[in-house]
Amino acid sequence: MNAFPLLGTLILTPAIAALFAARARSDERARRVALLGAALTLLLSLLPLALSHAGVALTAGGPTLPLLGARLRLGLDGFTITLLPLLGVVLLALLAASPRAAIDPPSAAALLATGSAILGVFCAVDLAVLAAAWVAALVPVERLVASKGAEDPLLRRTCRIFLLGGTAPLVVAIGAIAVLAARQGAALPFDVEEIARAGVPEAWQSPLFALVGIAVLMRMAAVPFHGWLPVLLERGPLGVTILLAQMQVGVCVLVRVGVTLLPVGSADGMPILAVLGLISALHGAVLALVQTDLRRLLGYLVASQKGLVLLGVASLSPQSVSGALLQSVALSIAITGLAMVVGAIEARAGTADTRELGGLVARTPRMAAFFFLLACAMIGMPGALSFVSEDLLLHGILHAHPVLAVLALTAAALNGITLFRAFQRTFLGPLRRHLKGAALEALVLRERAFLLALVALTLVLGVAPARLISIHAPVVERVVHDVAHGAQSRVAAAANRRSIDADGRAPRRDGRPSP
Numbered sequence: 001m002n003a004f005p006l007l008g009t010l011i012l013t014p015a016i017a018a019l020f021a022a023r024a025r026s027d028e029r030a031r032r033v034a035l036l037g038a039a040l041t042l043l044l045s046l047l048p049l050a051l052s053h054a055g056v057a058l059t060a061g062g063p064t065l066p067l068l069g070a071r072l073r074l075g076l077d078g079f080t081i082t083l084l085p086l087l088g089v090v091l092l093a094l095l096a097a098s099p100r101a102a103i104d105p106p107s108a109a110a111l112l113a114t115g116s117a118i119l120g121v122f123c124a125v126d127l128a129v130l131a132a133a134w135v136a137a138l139v140p141v142e143r144l145v146a147s148k149g150a151e152d153p154l155l156r157r158t159c160r161i162f163l164l165g166g167t168a169p170l171v172v173a174i175g176a177i178a179v180l181a182a183r184q185g186a187a188l189p190f191d192v193e194e195i196a197r198a199g200v201p202e203a204w205q206s207p208l209f210a211l212v213g214i215a216v217l218m219r220m221a222a223v224p225f226h227g228w229l230p231v232l233l234e235r236g237p238l239g240v241t242i243l244l245a246q247m248q249v250g251v252c253v254l255v256r257v258g259v260t261l262l263p264v265g266s267a268d269g270m271p272i273l274a275v276l277g278l279i280s281a282l283h284g285a286v287l288a289l290v291q292t293d294l295r296r297l298l299g300y301l302v303a304s305q306k307g308l309v310l311l312g313v314a315s316l317s318p319q320s321v322s323g324a325l326l327q328s329v330a331l332s333i334a335i336t337g338l339a340m341v342v343g344a345i346e347a348r349a350g351t352a353d354t355r356e357l358g359g360l361v362a363r364t365p366r367m368a369a370f371f372f373l374l375a376c377a378m379i380g381m382p383g384a385l386s387f388v389s390e391d392l393l394l395h396g397i398l399h400a401h402p403v404l405a406v407l408a409l410t411a412a413a414l415n416g417i418t419l420f421r422a423f424q425r426t427f428l429g430p431l432r433r434h435l436k437g438a439a440l441e442a443l444v445l446r447e448r449a450f451l452l453a454l455v456a457l458t459l460v461l462g463v464a465p466a467r468l469i470s471i472h473a474p475v476v477e478r479v480v481h482d483v484a485h486g487a488q489s490r491v492a493a494a495a496n497r498r499s500i501d502a503d504g505r506a507p508r509r510d511g512r513p514s515p
Contacts (some may be wrong), residue, residue, distance in 0.1 A: 125191065
């Protein structure tokens with residue numbers, strides 16, 4: 001079916017709401033406009049999932065831009081179709097349950113604009129549209145930091161480096177792919193399906209996959225491009241950073257561009273990504289273990305968990321890829337909830353440093369309960385969606401790389417230790433003296449409602465994950481098949497070159513060697 005009007009409306013709804021929120025005359029009015037835009041986005045994001053049949057992709061053909069050789073073509077596959085409502089839930093939760101002081105007109109507009117751009121990445125089937133949305137997703141946070149973080153040069157410098165480093169490699173790779181596709185005869189050199197039919201020359205696939213891989217590693221905060229996430233989470237706007245960190249645009253681009261268009265390059269580059277994913281998982285887990293600031297701790301935990309997701313995708317077994325896609329959904333739910341609790345603690349206690357906290361369970365027992373439940377949901381306790389996803393992920397890695405599976409399990413265990421230590425230091429023990437006179441208010445109704453909704457969502461999906469796994473199945477099969485086909489093409493090309501070399505050295509009929 002042609003769903004261009006639906007997907008186009010979905011992408012534009014938060015962008016239009018961002019324009020109205022930015023022009024609001026008061027914080028309360030901006031918040032109401034933003035909530036309305038987020039609620040409409042959530043409702044619209046559910047429609048593609050309702051209209052699809054067992055994960056069948058939706059395609060949406062739009063107008064062609066002749067001068068660019070591009071077409072405003074949108075579409076969804078079995079993975080991105082589940083990310084749309086997830087983004088709607090996260091966006092609405094961040095706007096509705098964040099402290100009121102954190103949602104002023106610029107912050108509300110930045111959240112909505114970022115959500116709109118991420119939706120564009122999810123829906124883009126044309127590479128020009130994807131590149132524009134990829135860049136646009138980083139602009140709101142840079143503008144927000146520039147306006148509010150003038151006194152923090154480290155934050156501004158980190159944000160600018162992230163903006164440049166996270167966009168330039170992908171834009172260059174997309175431009176080169178379009179040029180090569182045009183030479184191969186593609187009528188629309190930015191269209192993903194046209195490029196896949198025309199093919200990218202094998203000699204170019206590995207360097208182009210390297211560029212795509214750098215952009216993906218940067219967005220997923222993987223080693224050696226991990227430094228931006230802890231800094232941005234600790235010092236920057238919490239809501240926008242969580243939205244950037246948890247919406248799996250890196251995995252989406254890796255699957256849609258890297259694997260689909262560059263299968264030979266994927267066969268060469270995936271083992272490297274697997275190693276970097278494992279290093280990121282261990283690196284983030286170890287550094288999170290020694291953090292005292294809850295926001296910075298959350299940054300390293302996110303980097304560690306995203307490293308496990310990258311390892312699962314790059315391991316290329318059906319189980320590991322399926323588990324990685326499922327883990328992407330589970331982590332987005334759990335991390336959003338934990339970030340909301342951390343924001344609530346900081347708003348009430350004036351700090352997120354565990355050295356200055358302690359004993360909060362006596363004053364805010366519901367906050368402690370939600371932190372504990374969401375921590376369990378993040379590390380894969382039975383009953384949560386992450387329990388199913390981690391089981392698939394680790395079993396798939398075990399079949400492909402047994403040693404890497406043991407190390408990945410070590411990273412997951414360290415993350416569990418980190419979260420329970422953070423819970424102990426924040427909520428257990430005696431209440432600190434300087435907090436006894438503070439107005440540590442309990443969670444208000446809107447905070448409780450959205451935190452309860454996130455806990456319920458991860459439990460429902462954890463008890464009945466079959467539907468989600470079946471929707472992801474076509475994408476899992478395509479990823480494994482395309483990379484396997486790329487590996488076979490590489491082997492066949494190498495054998496052909498050896499055959500040509502052997503023929504060139506073969507003796508002629510007169511006994512003399514061939515020239």
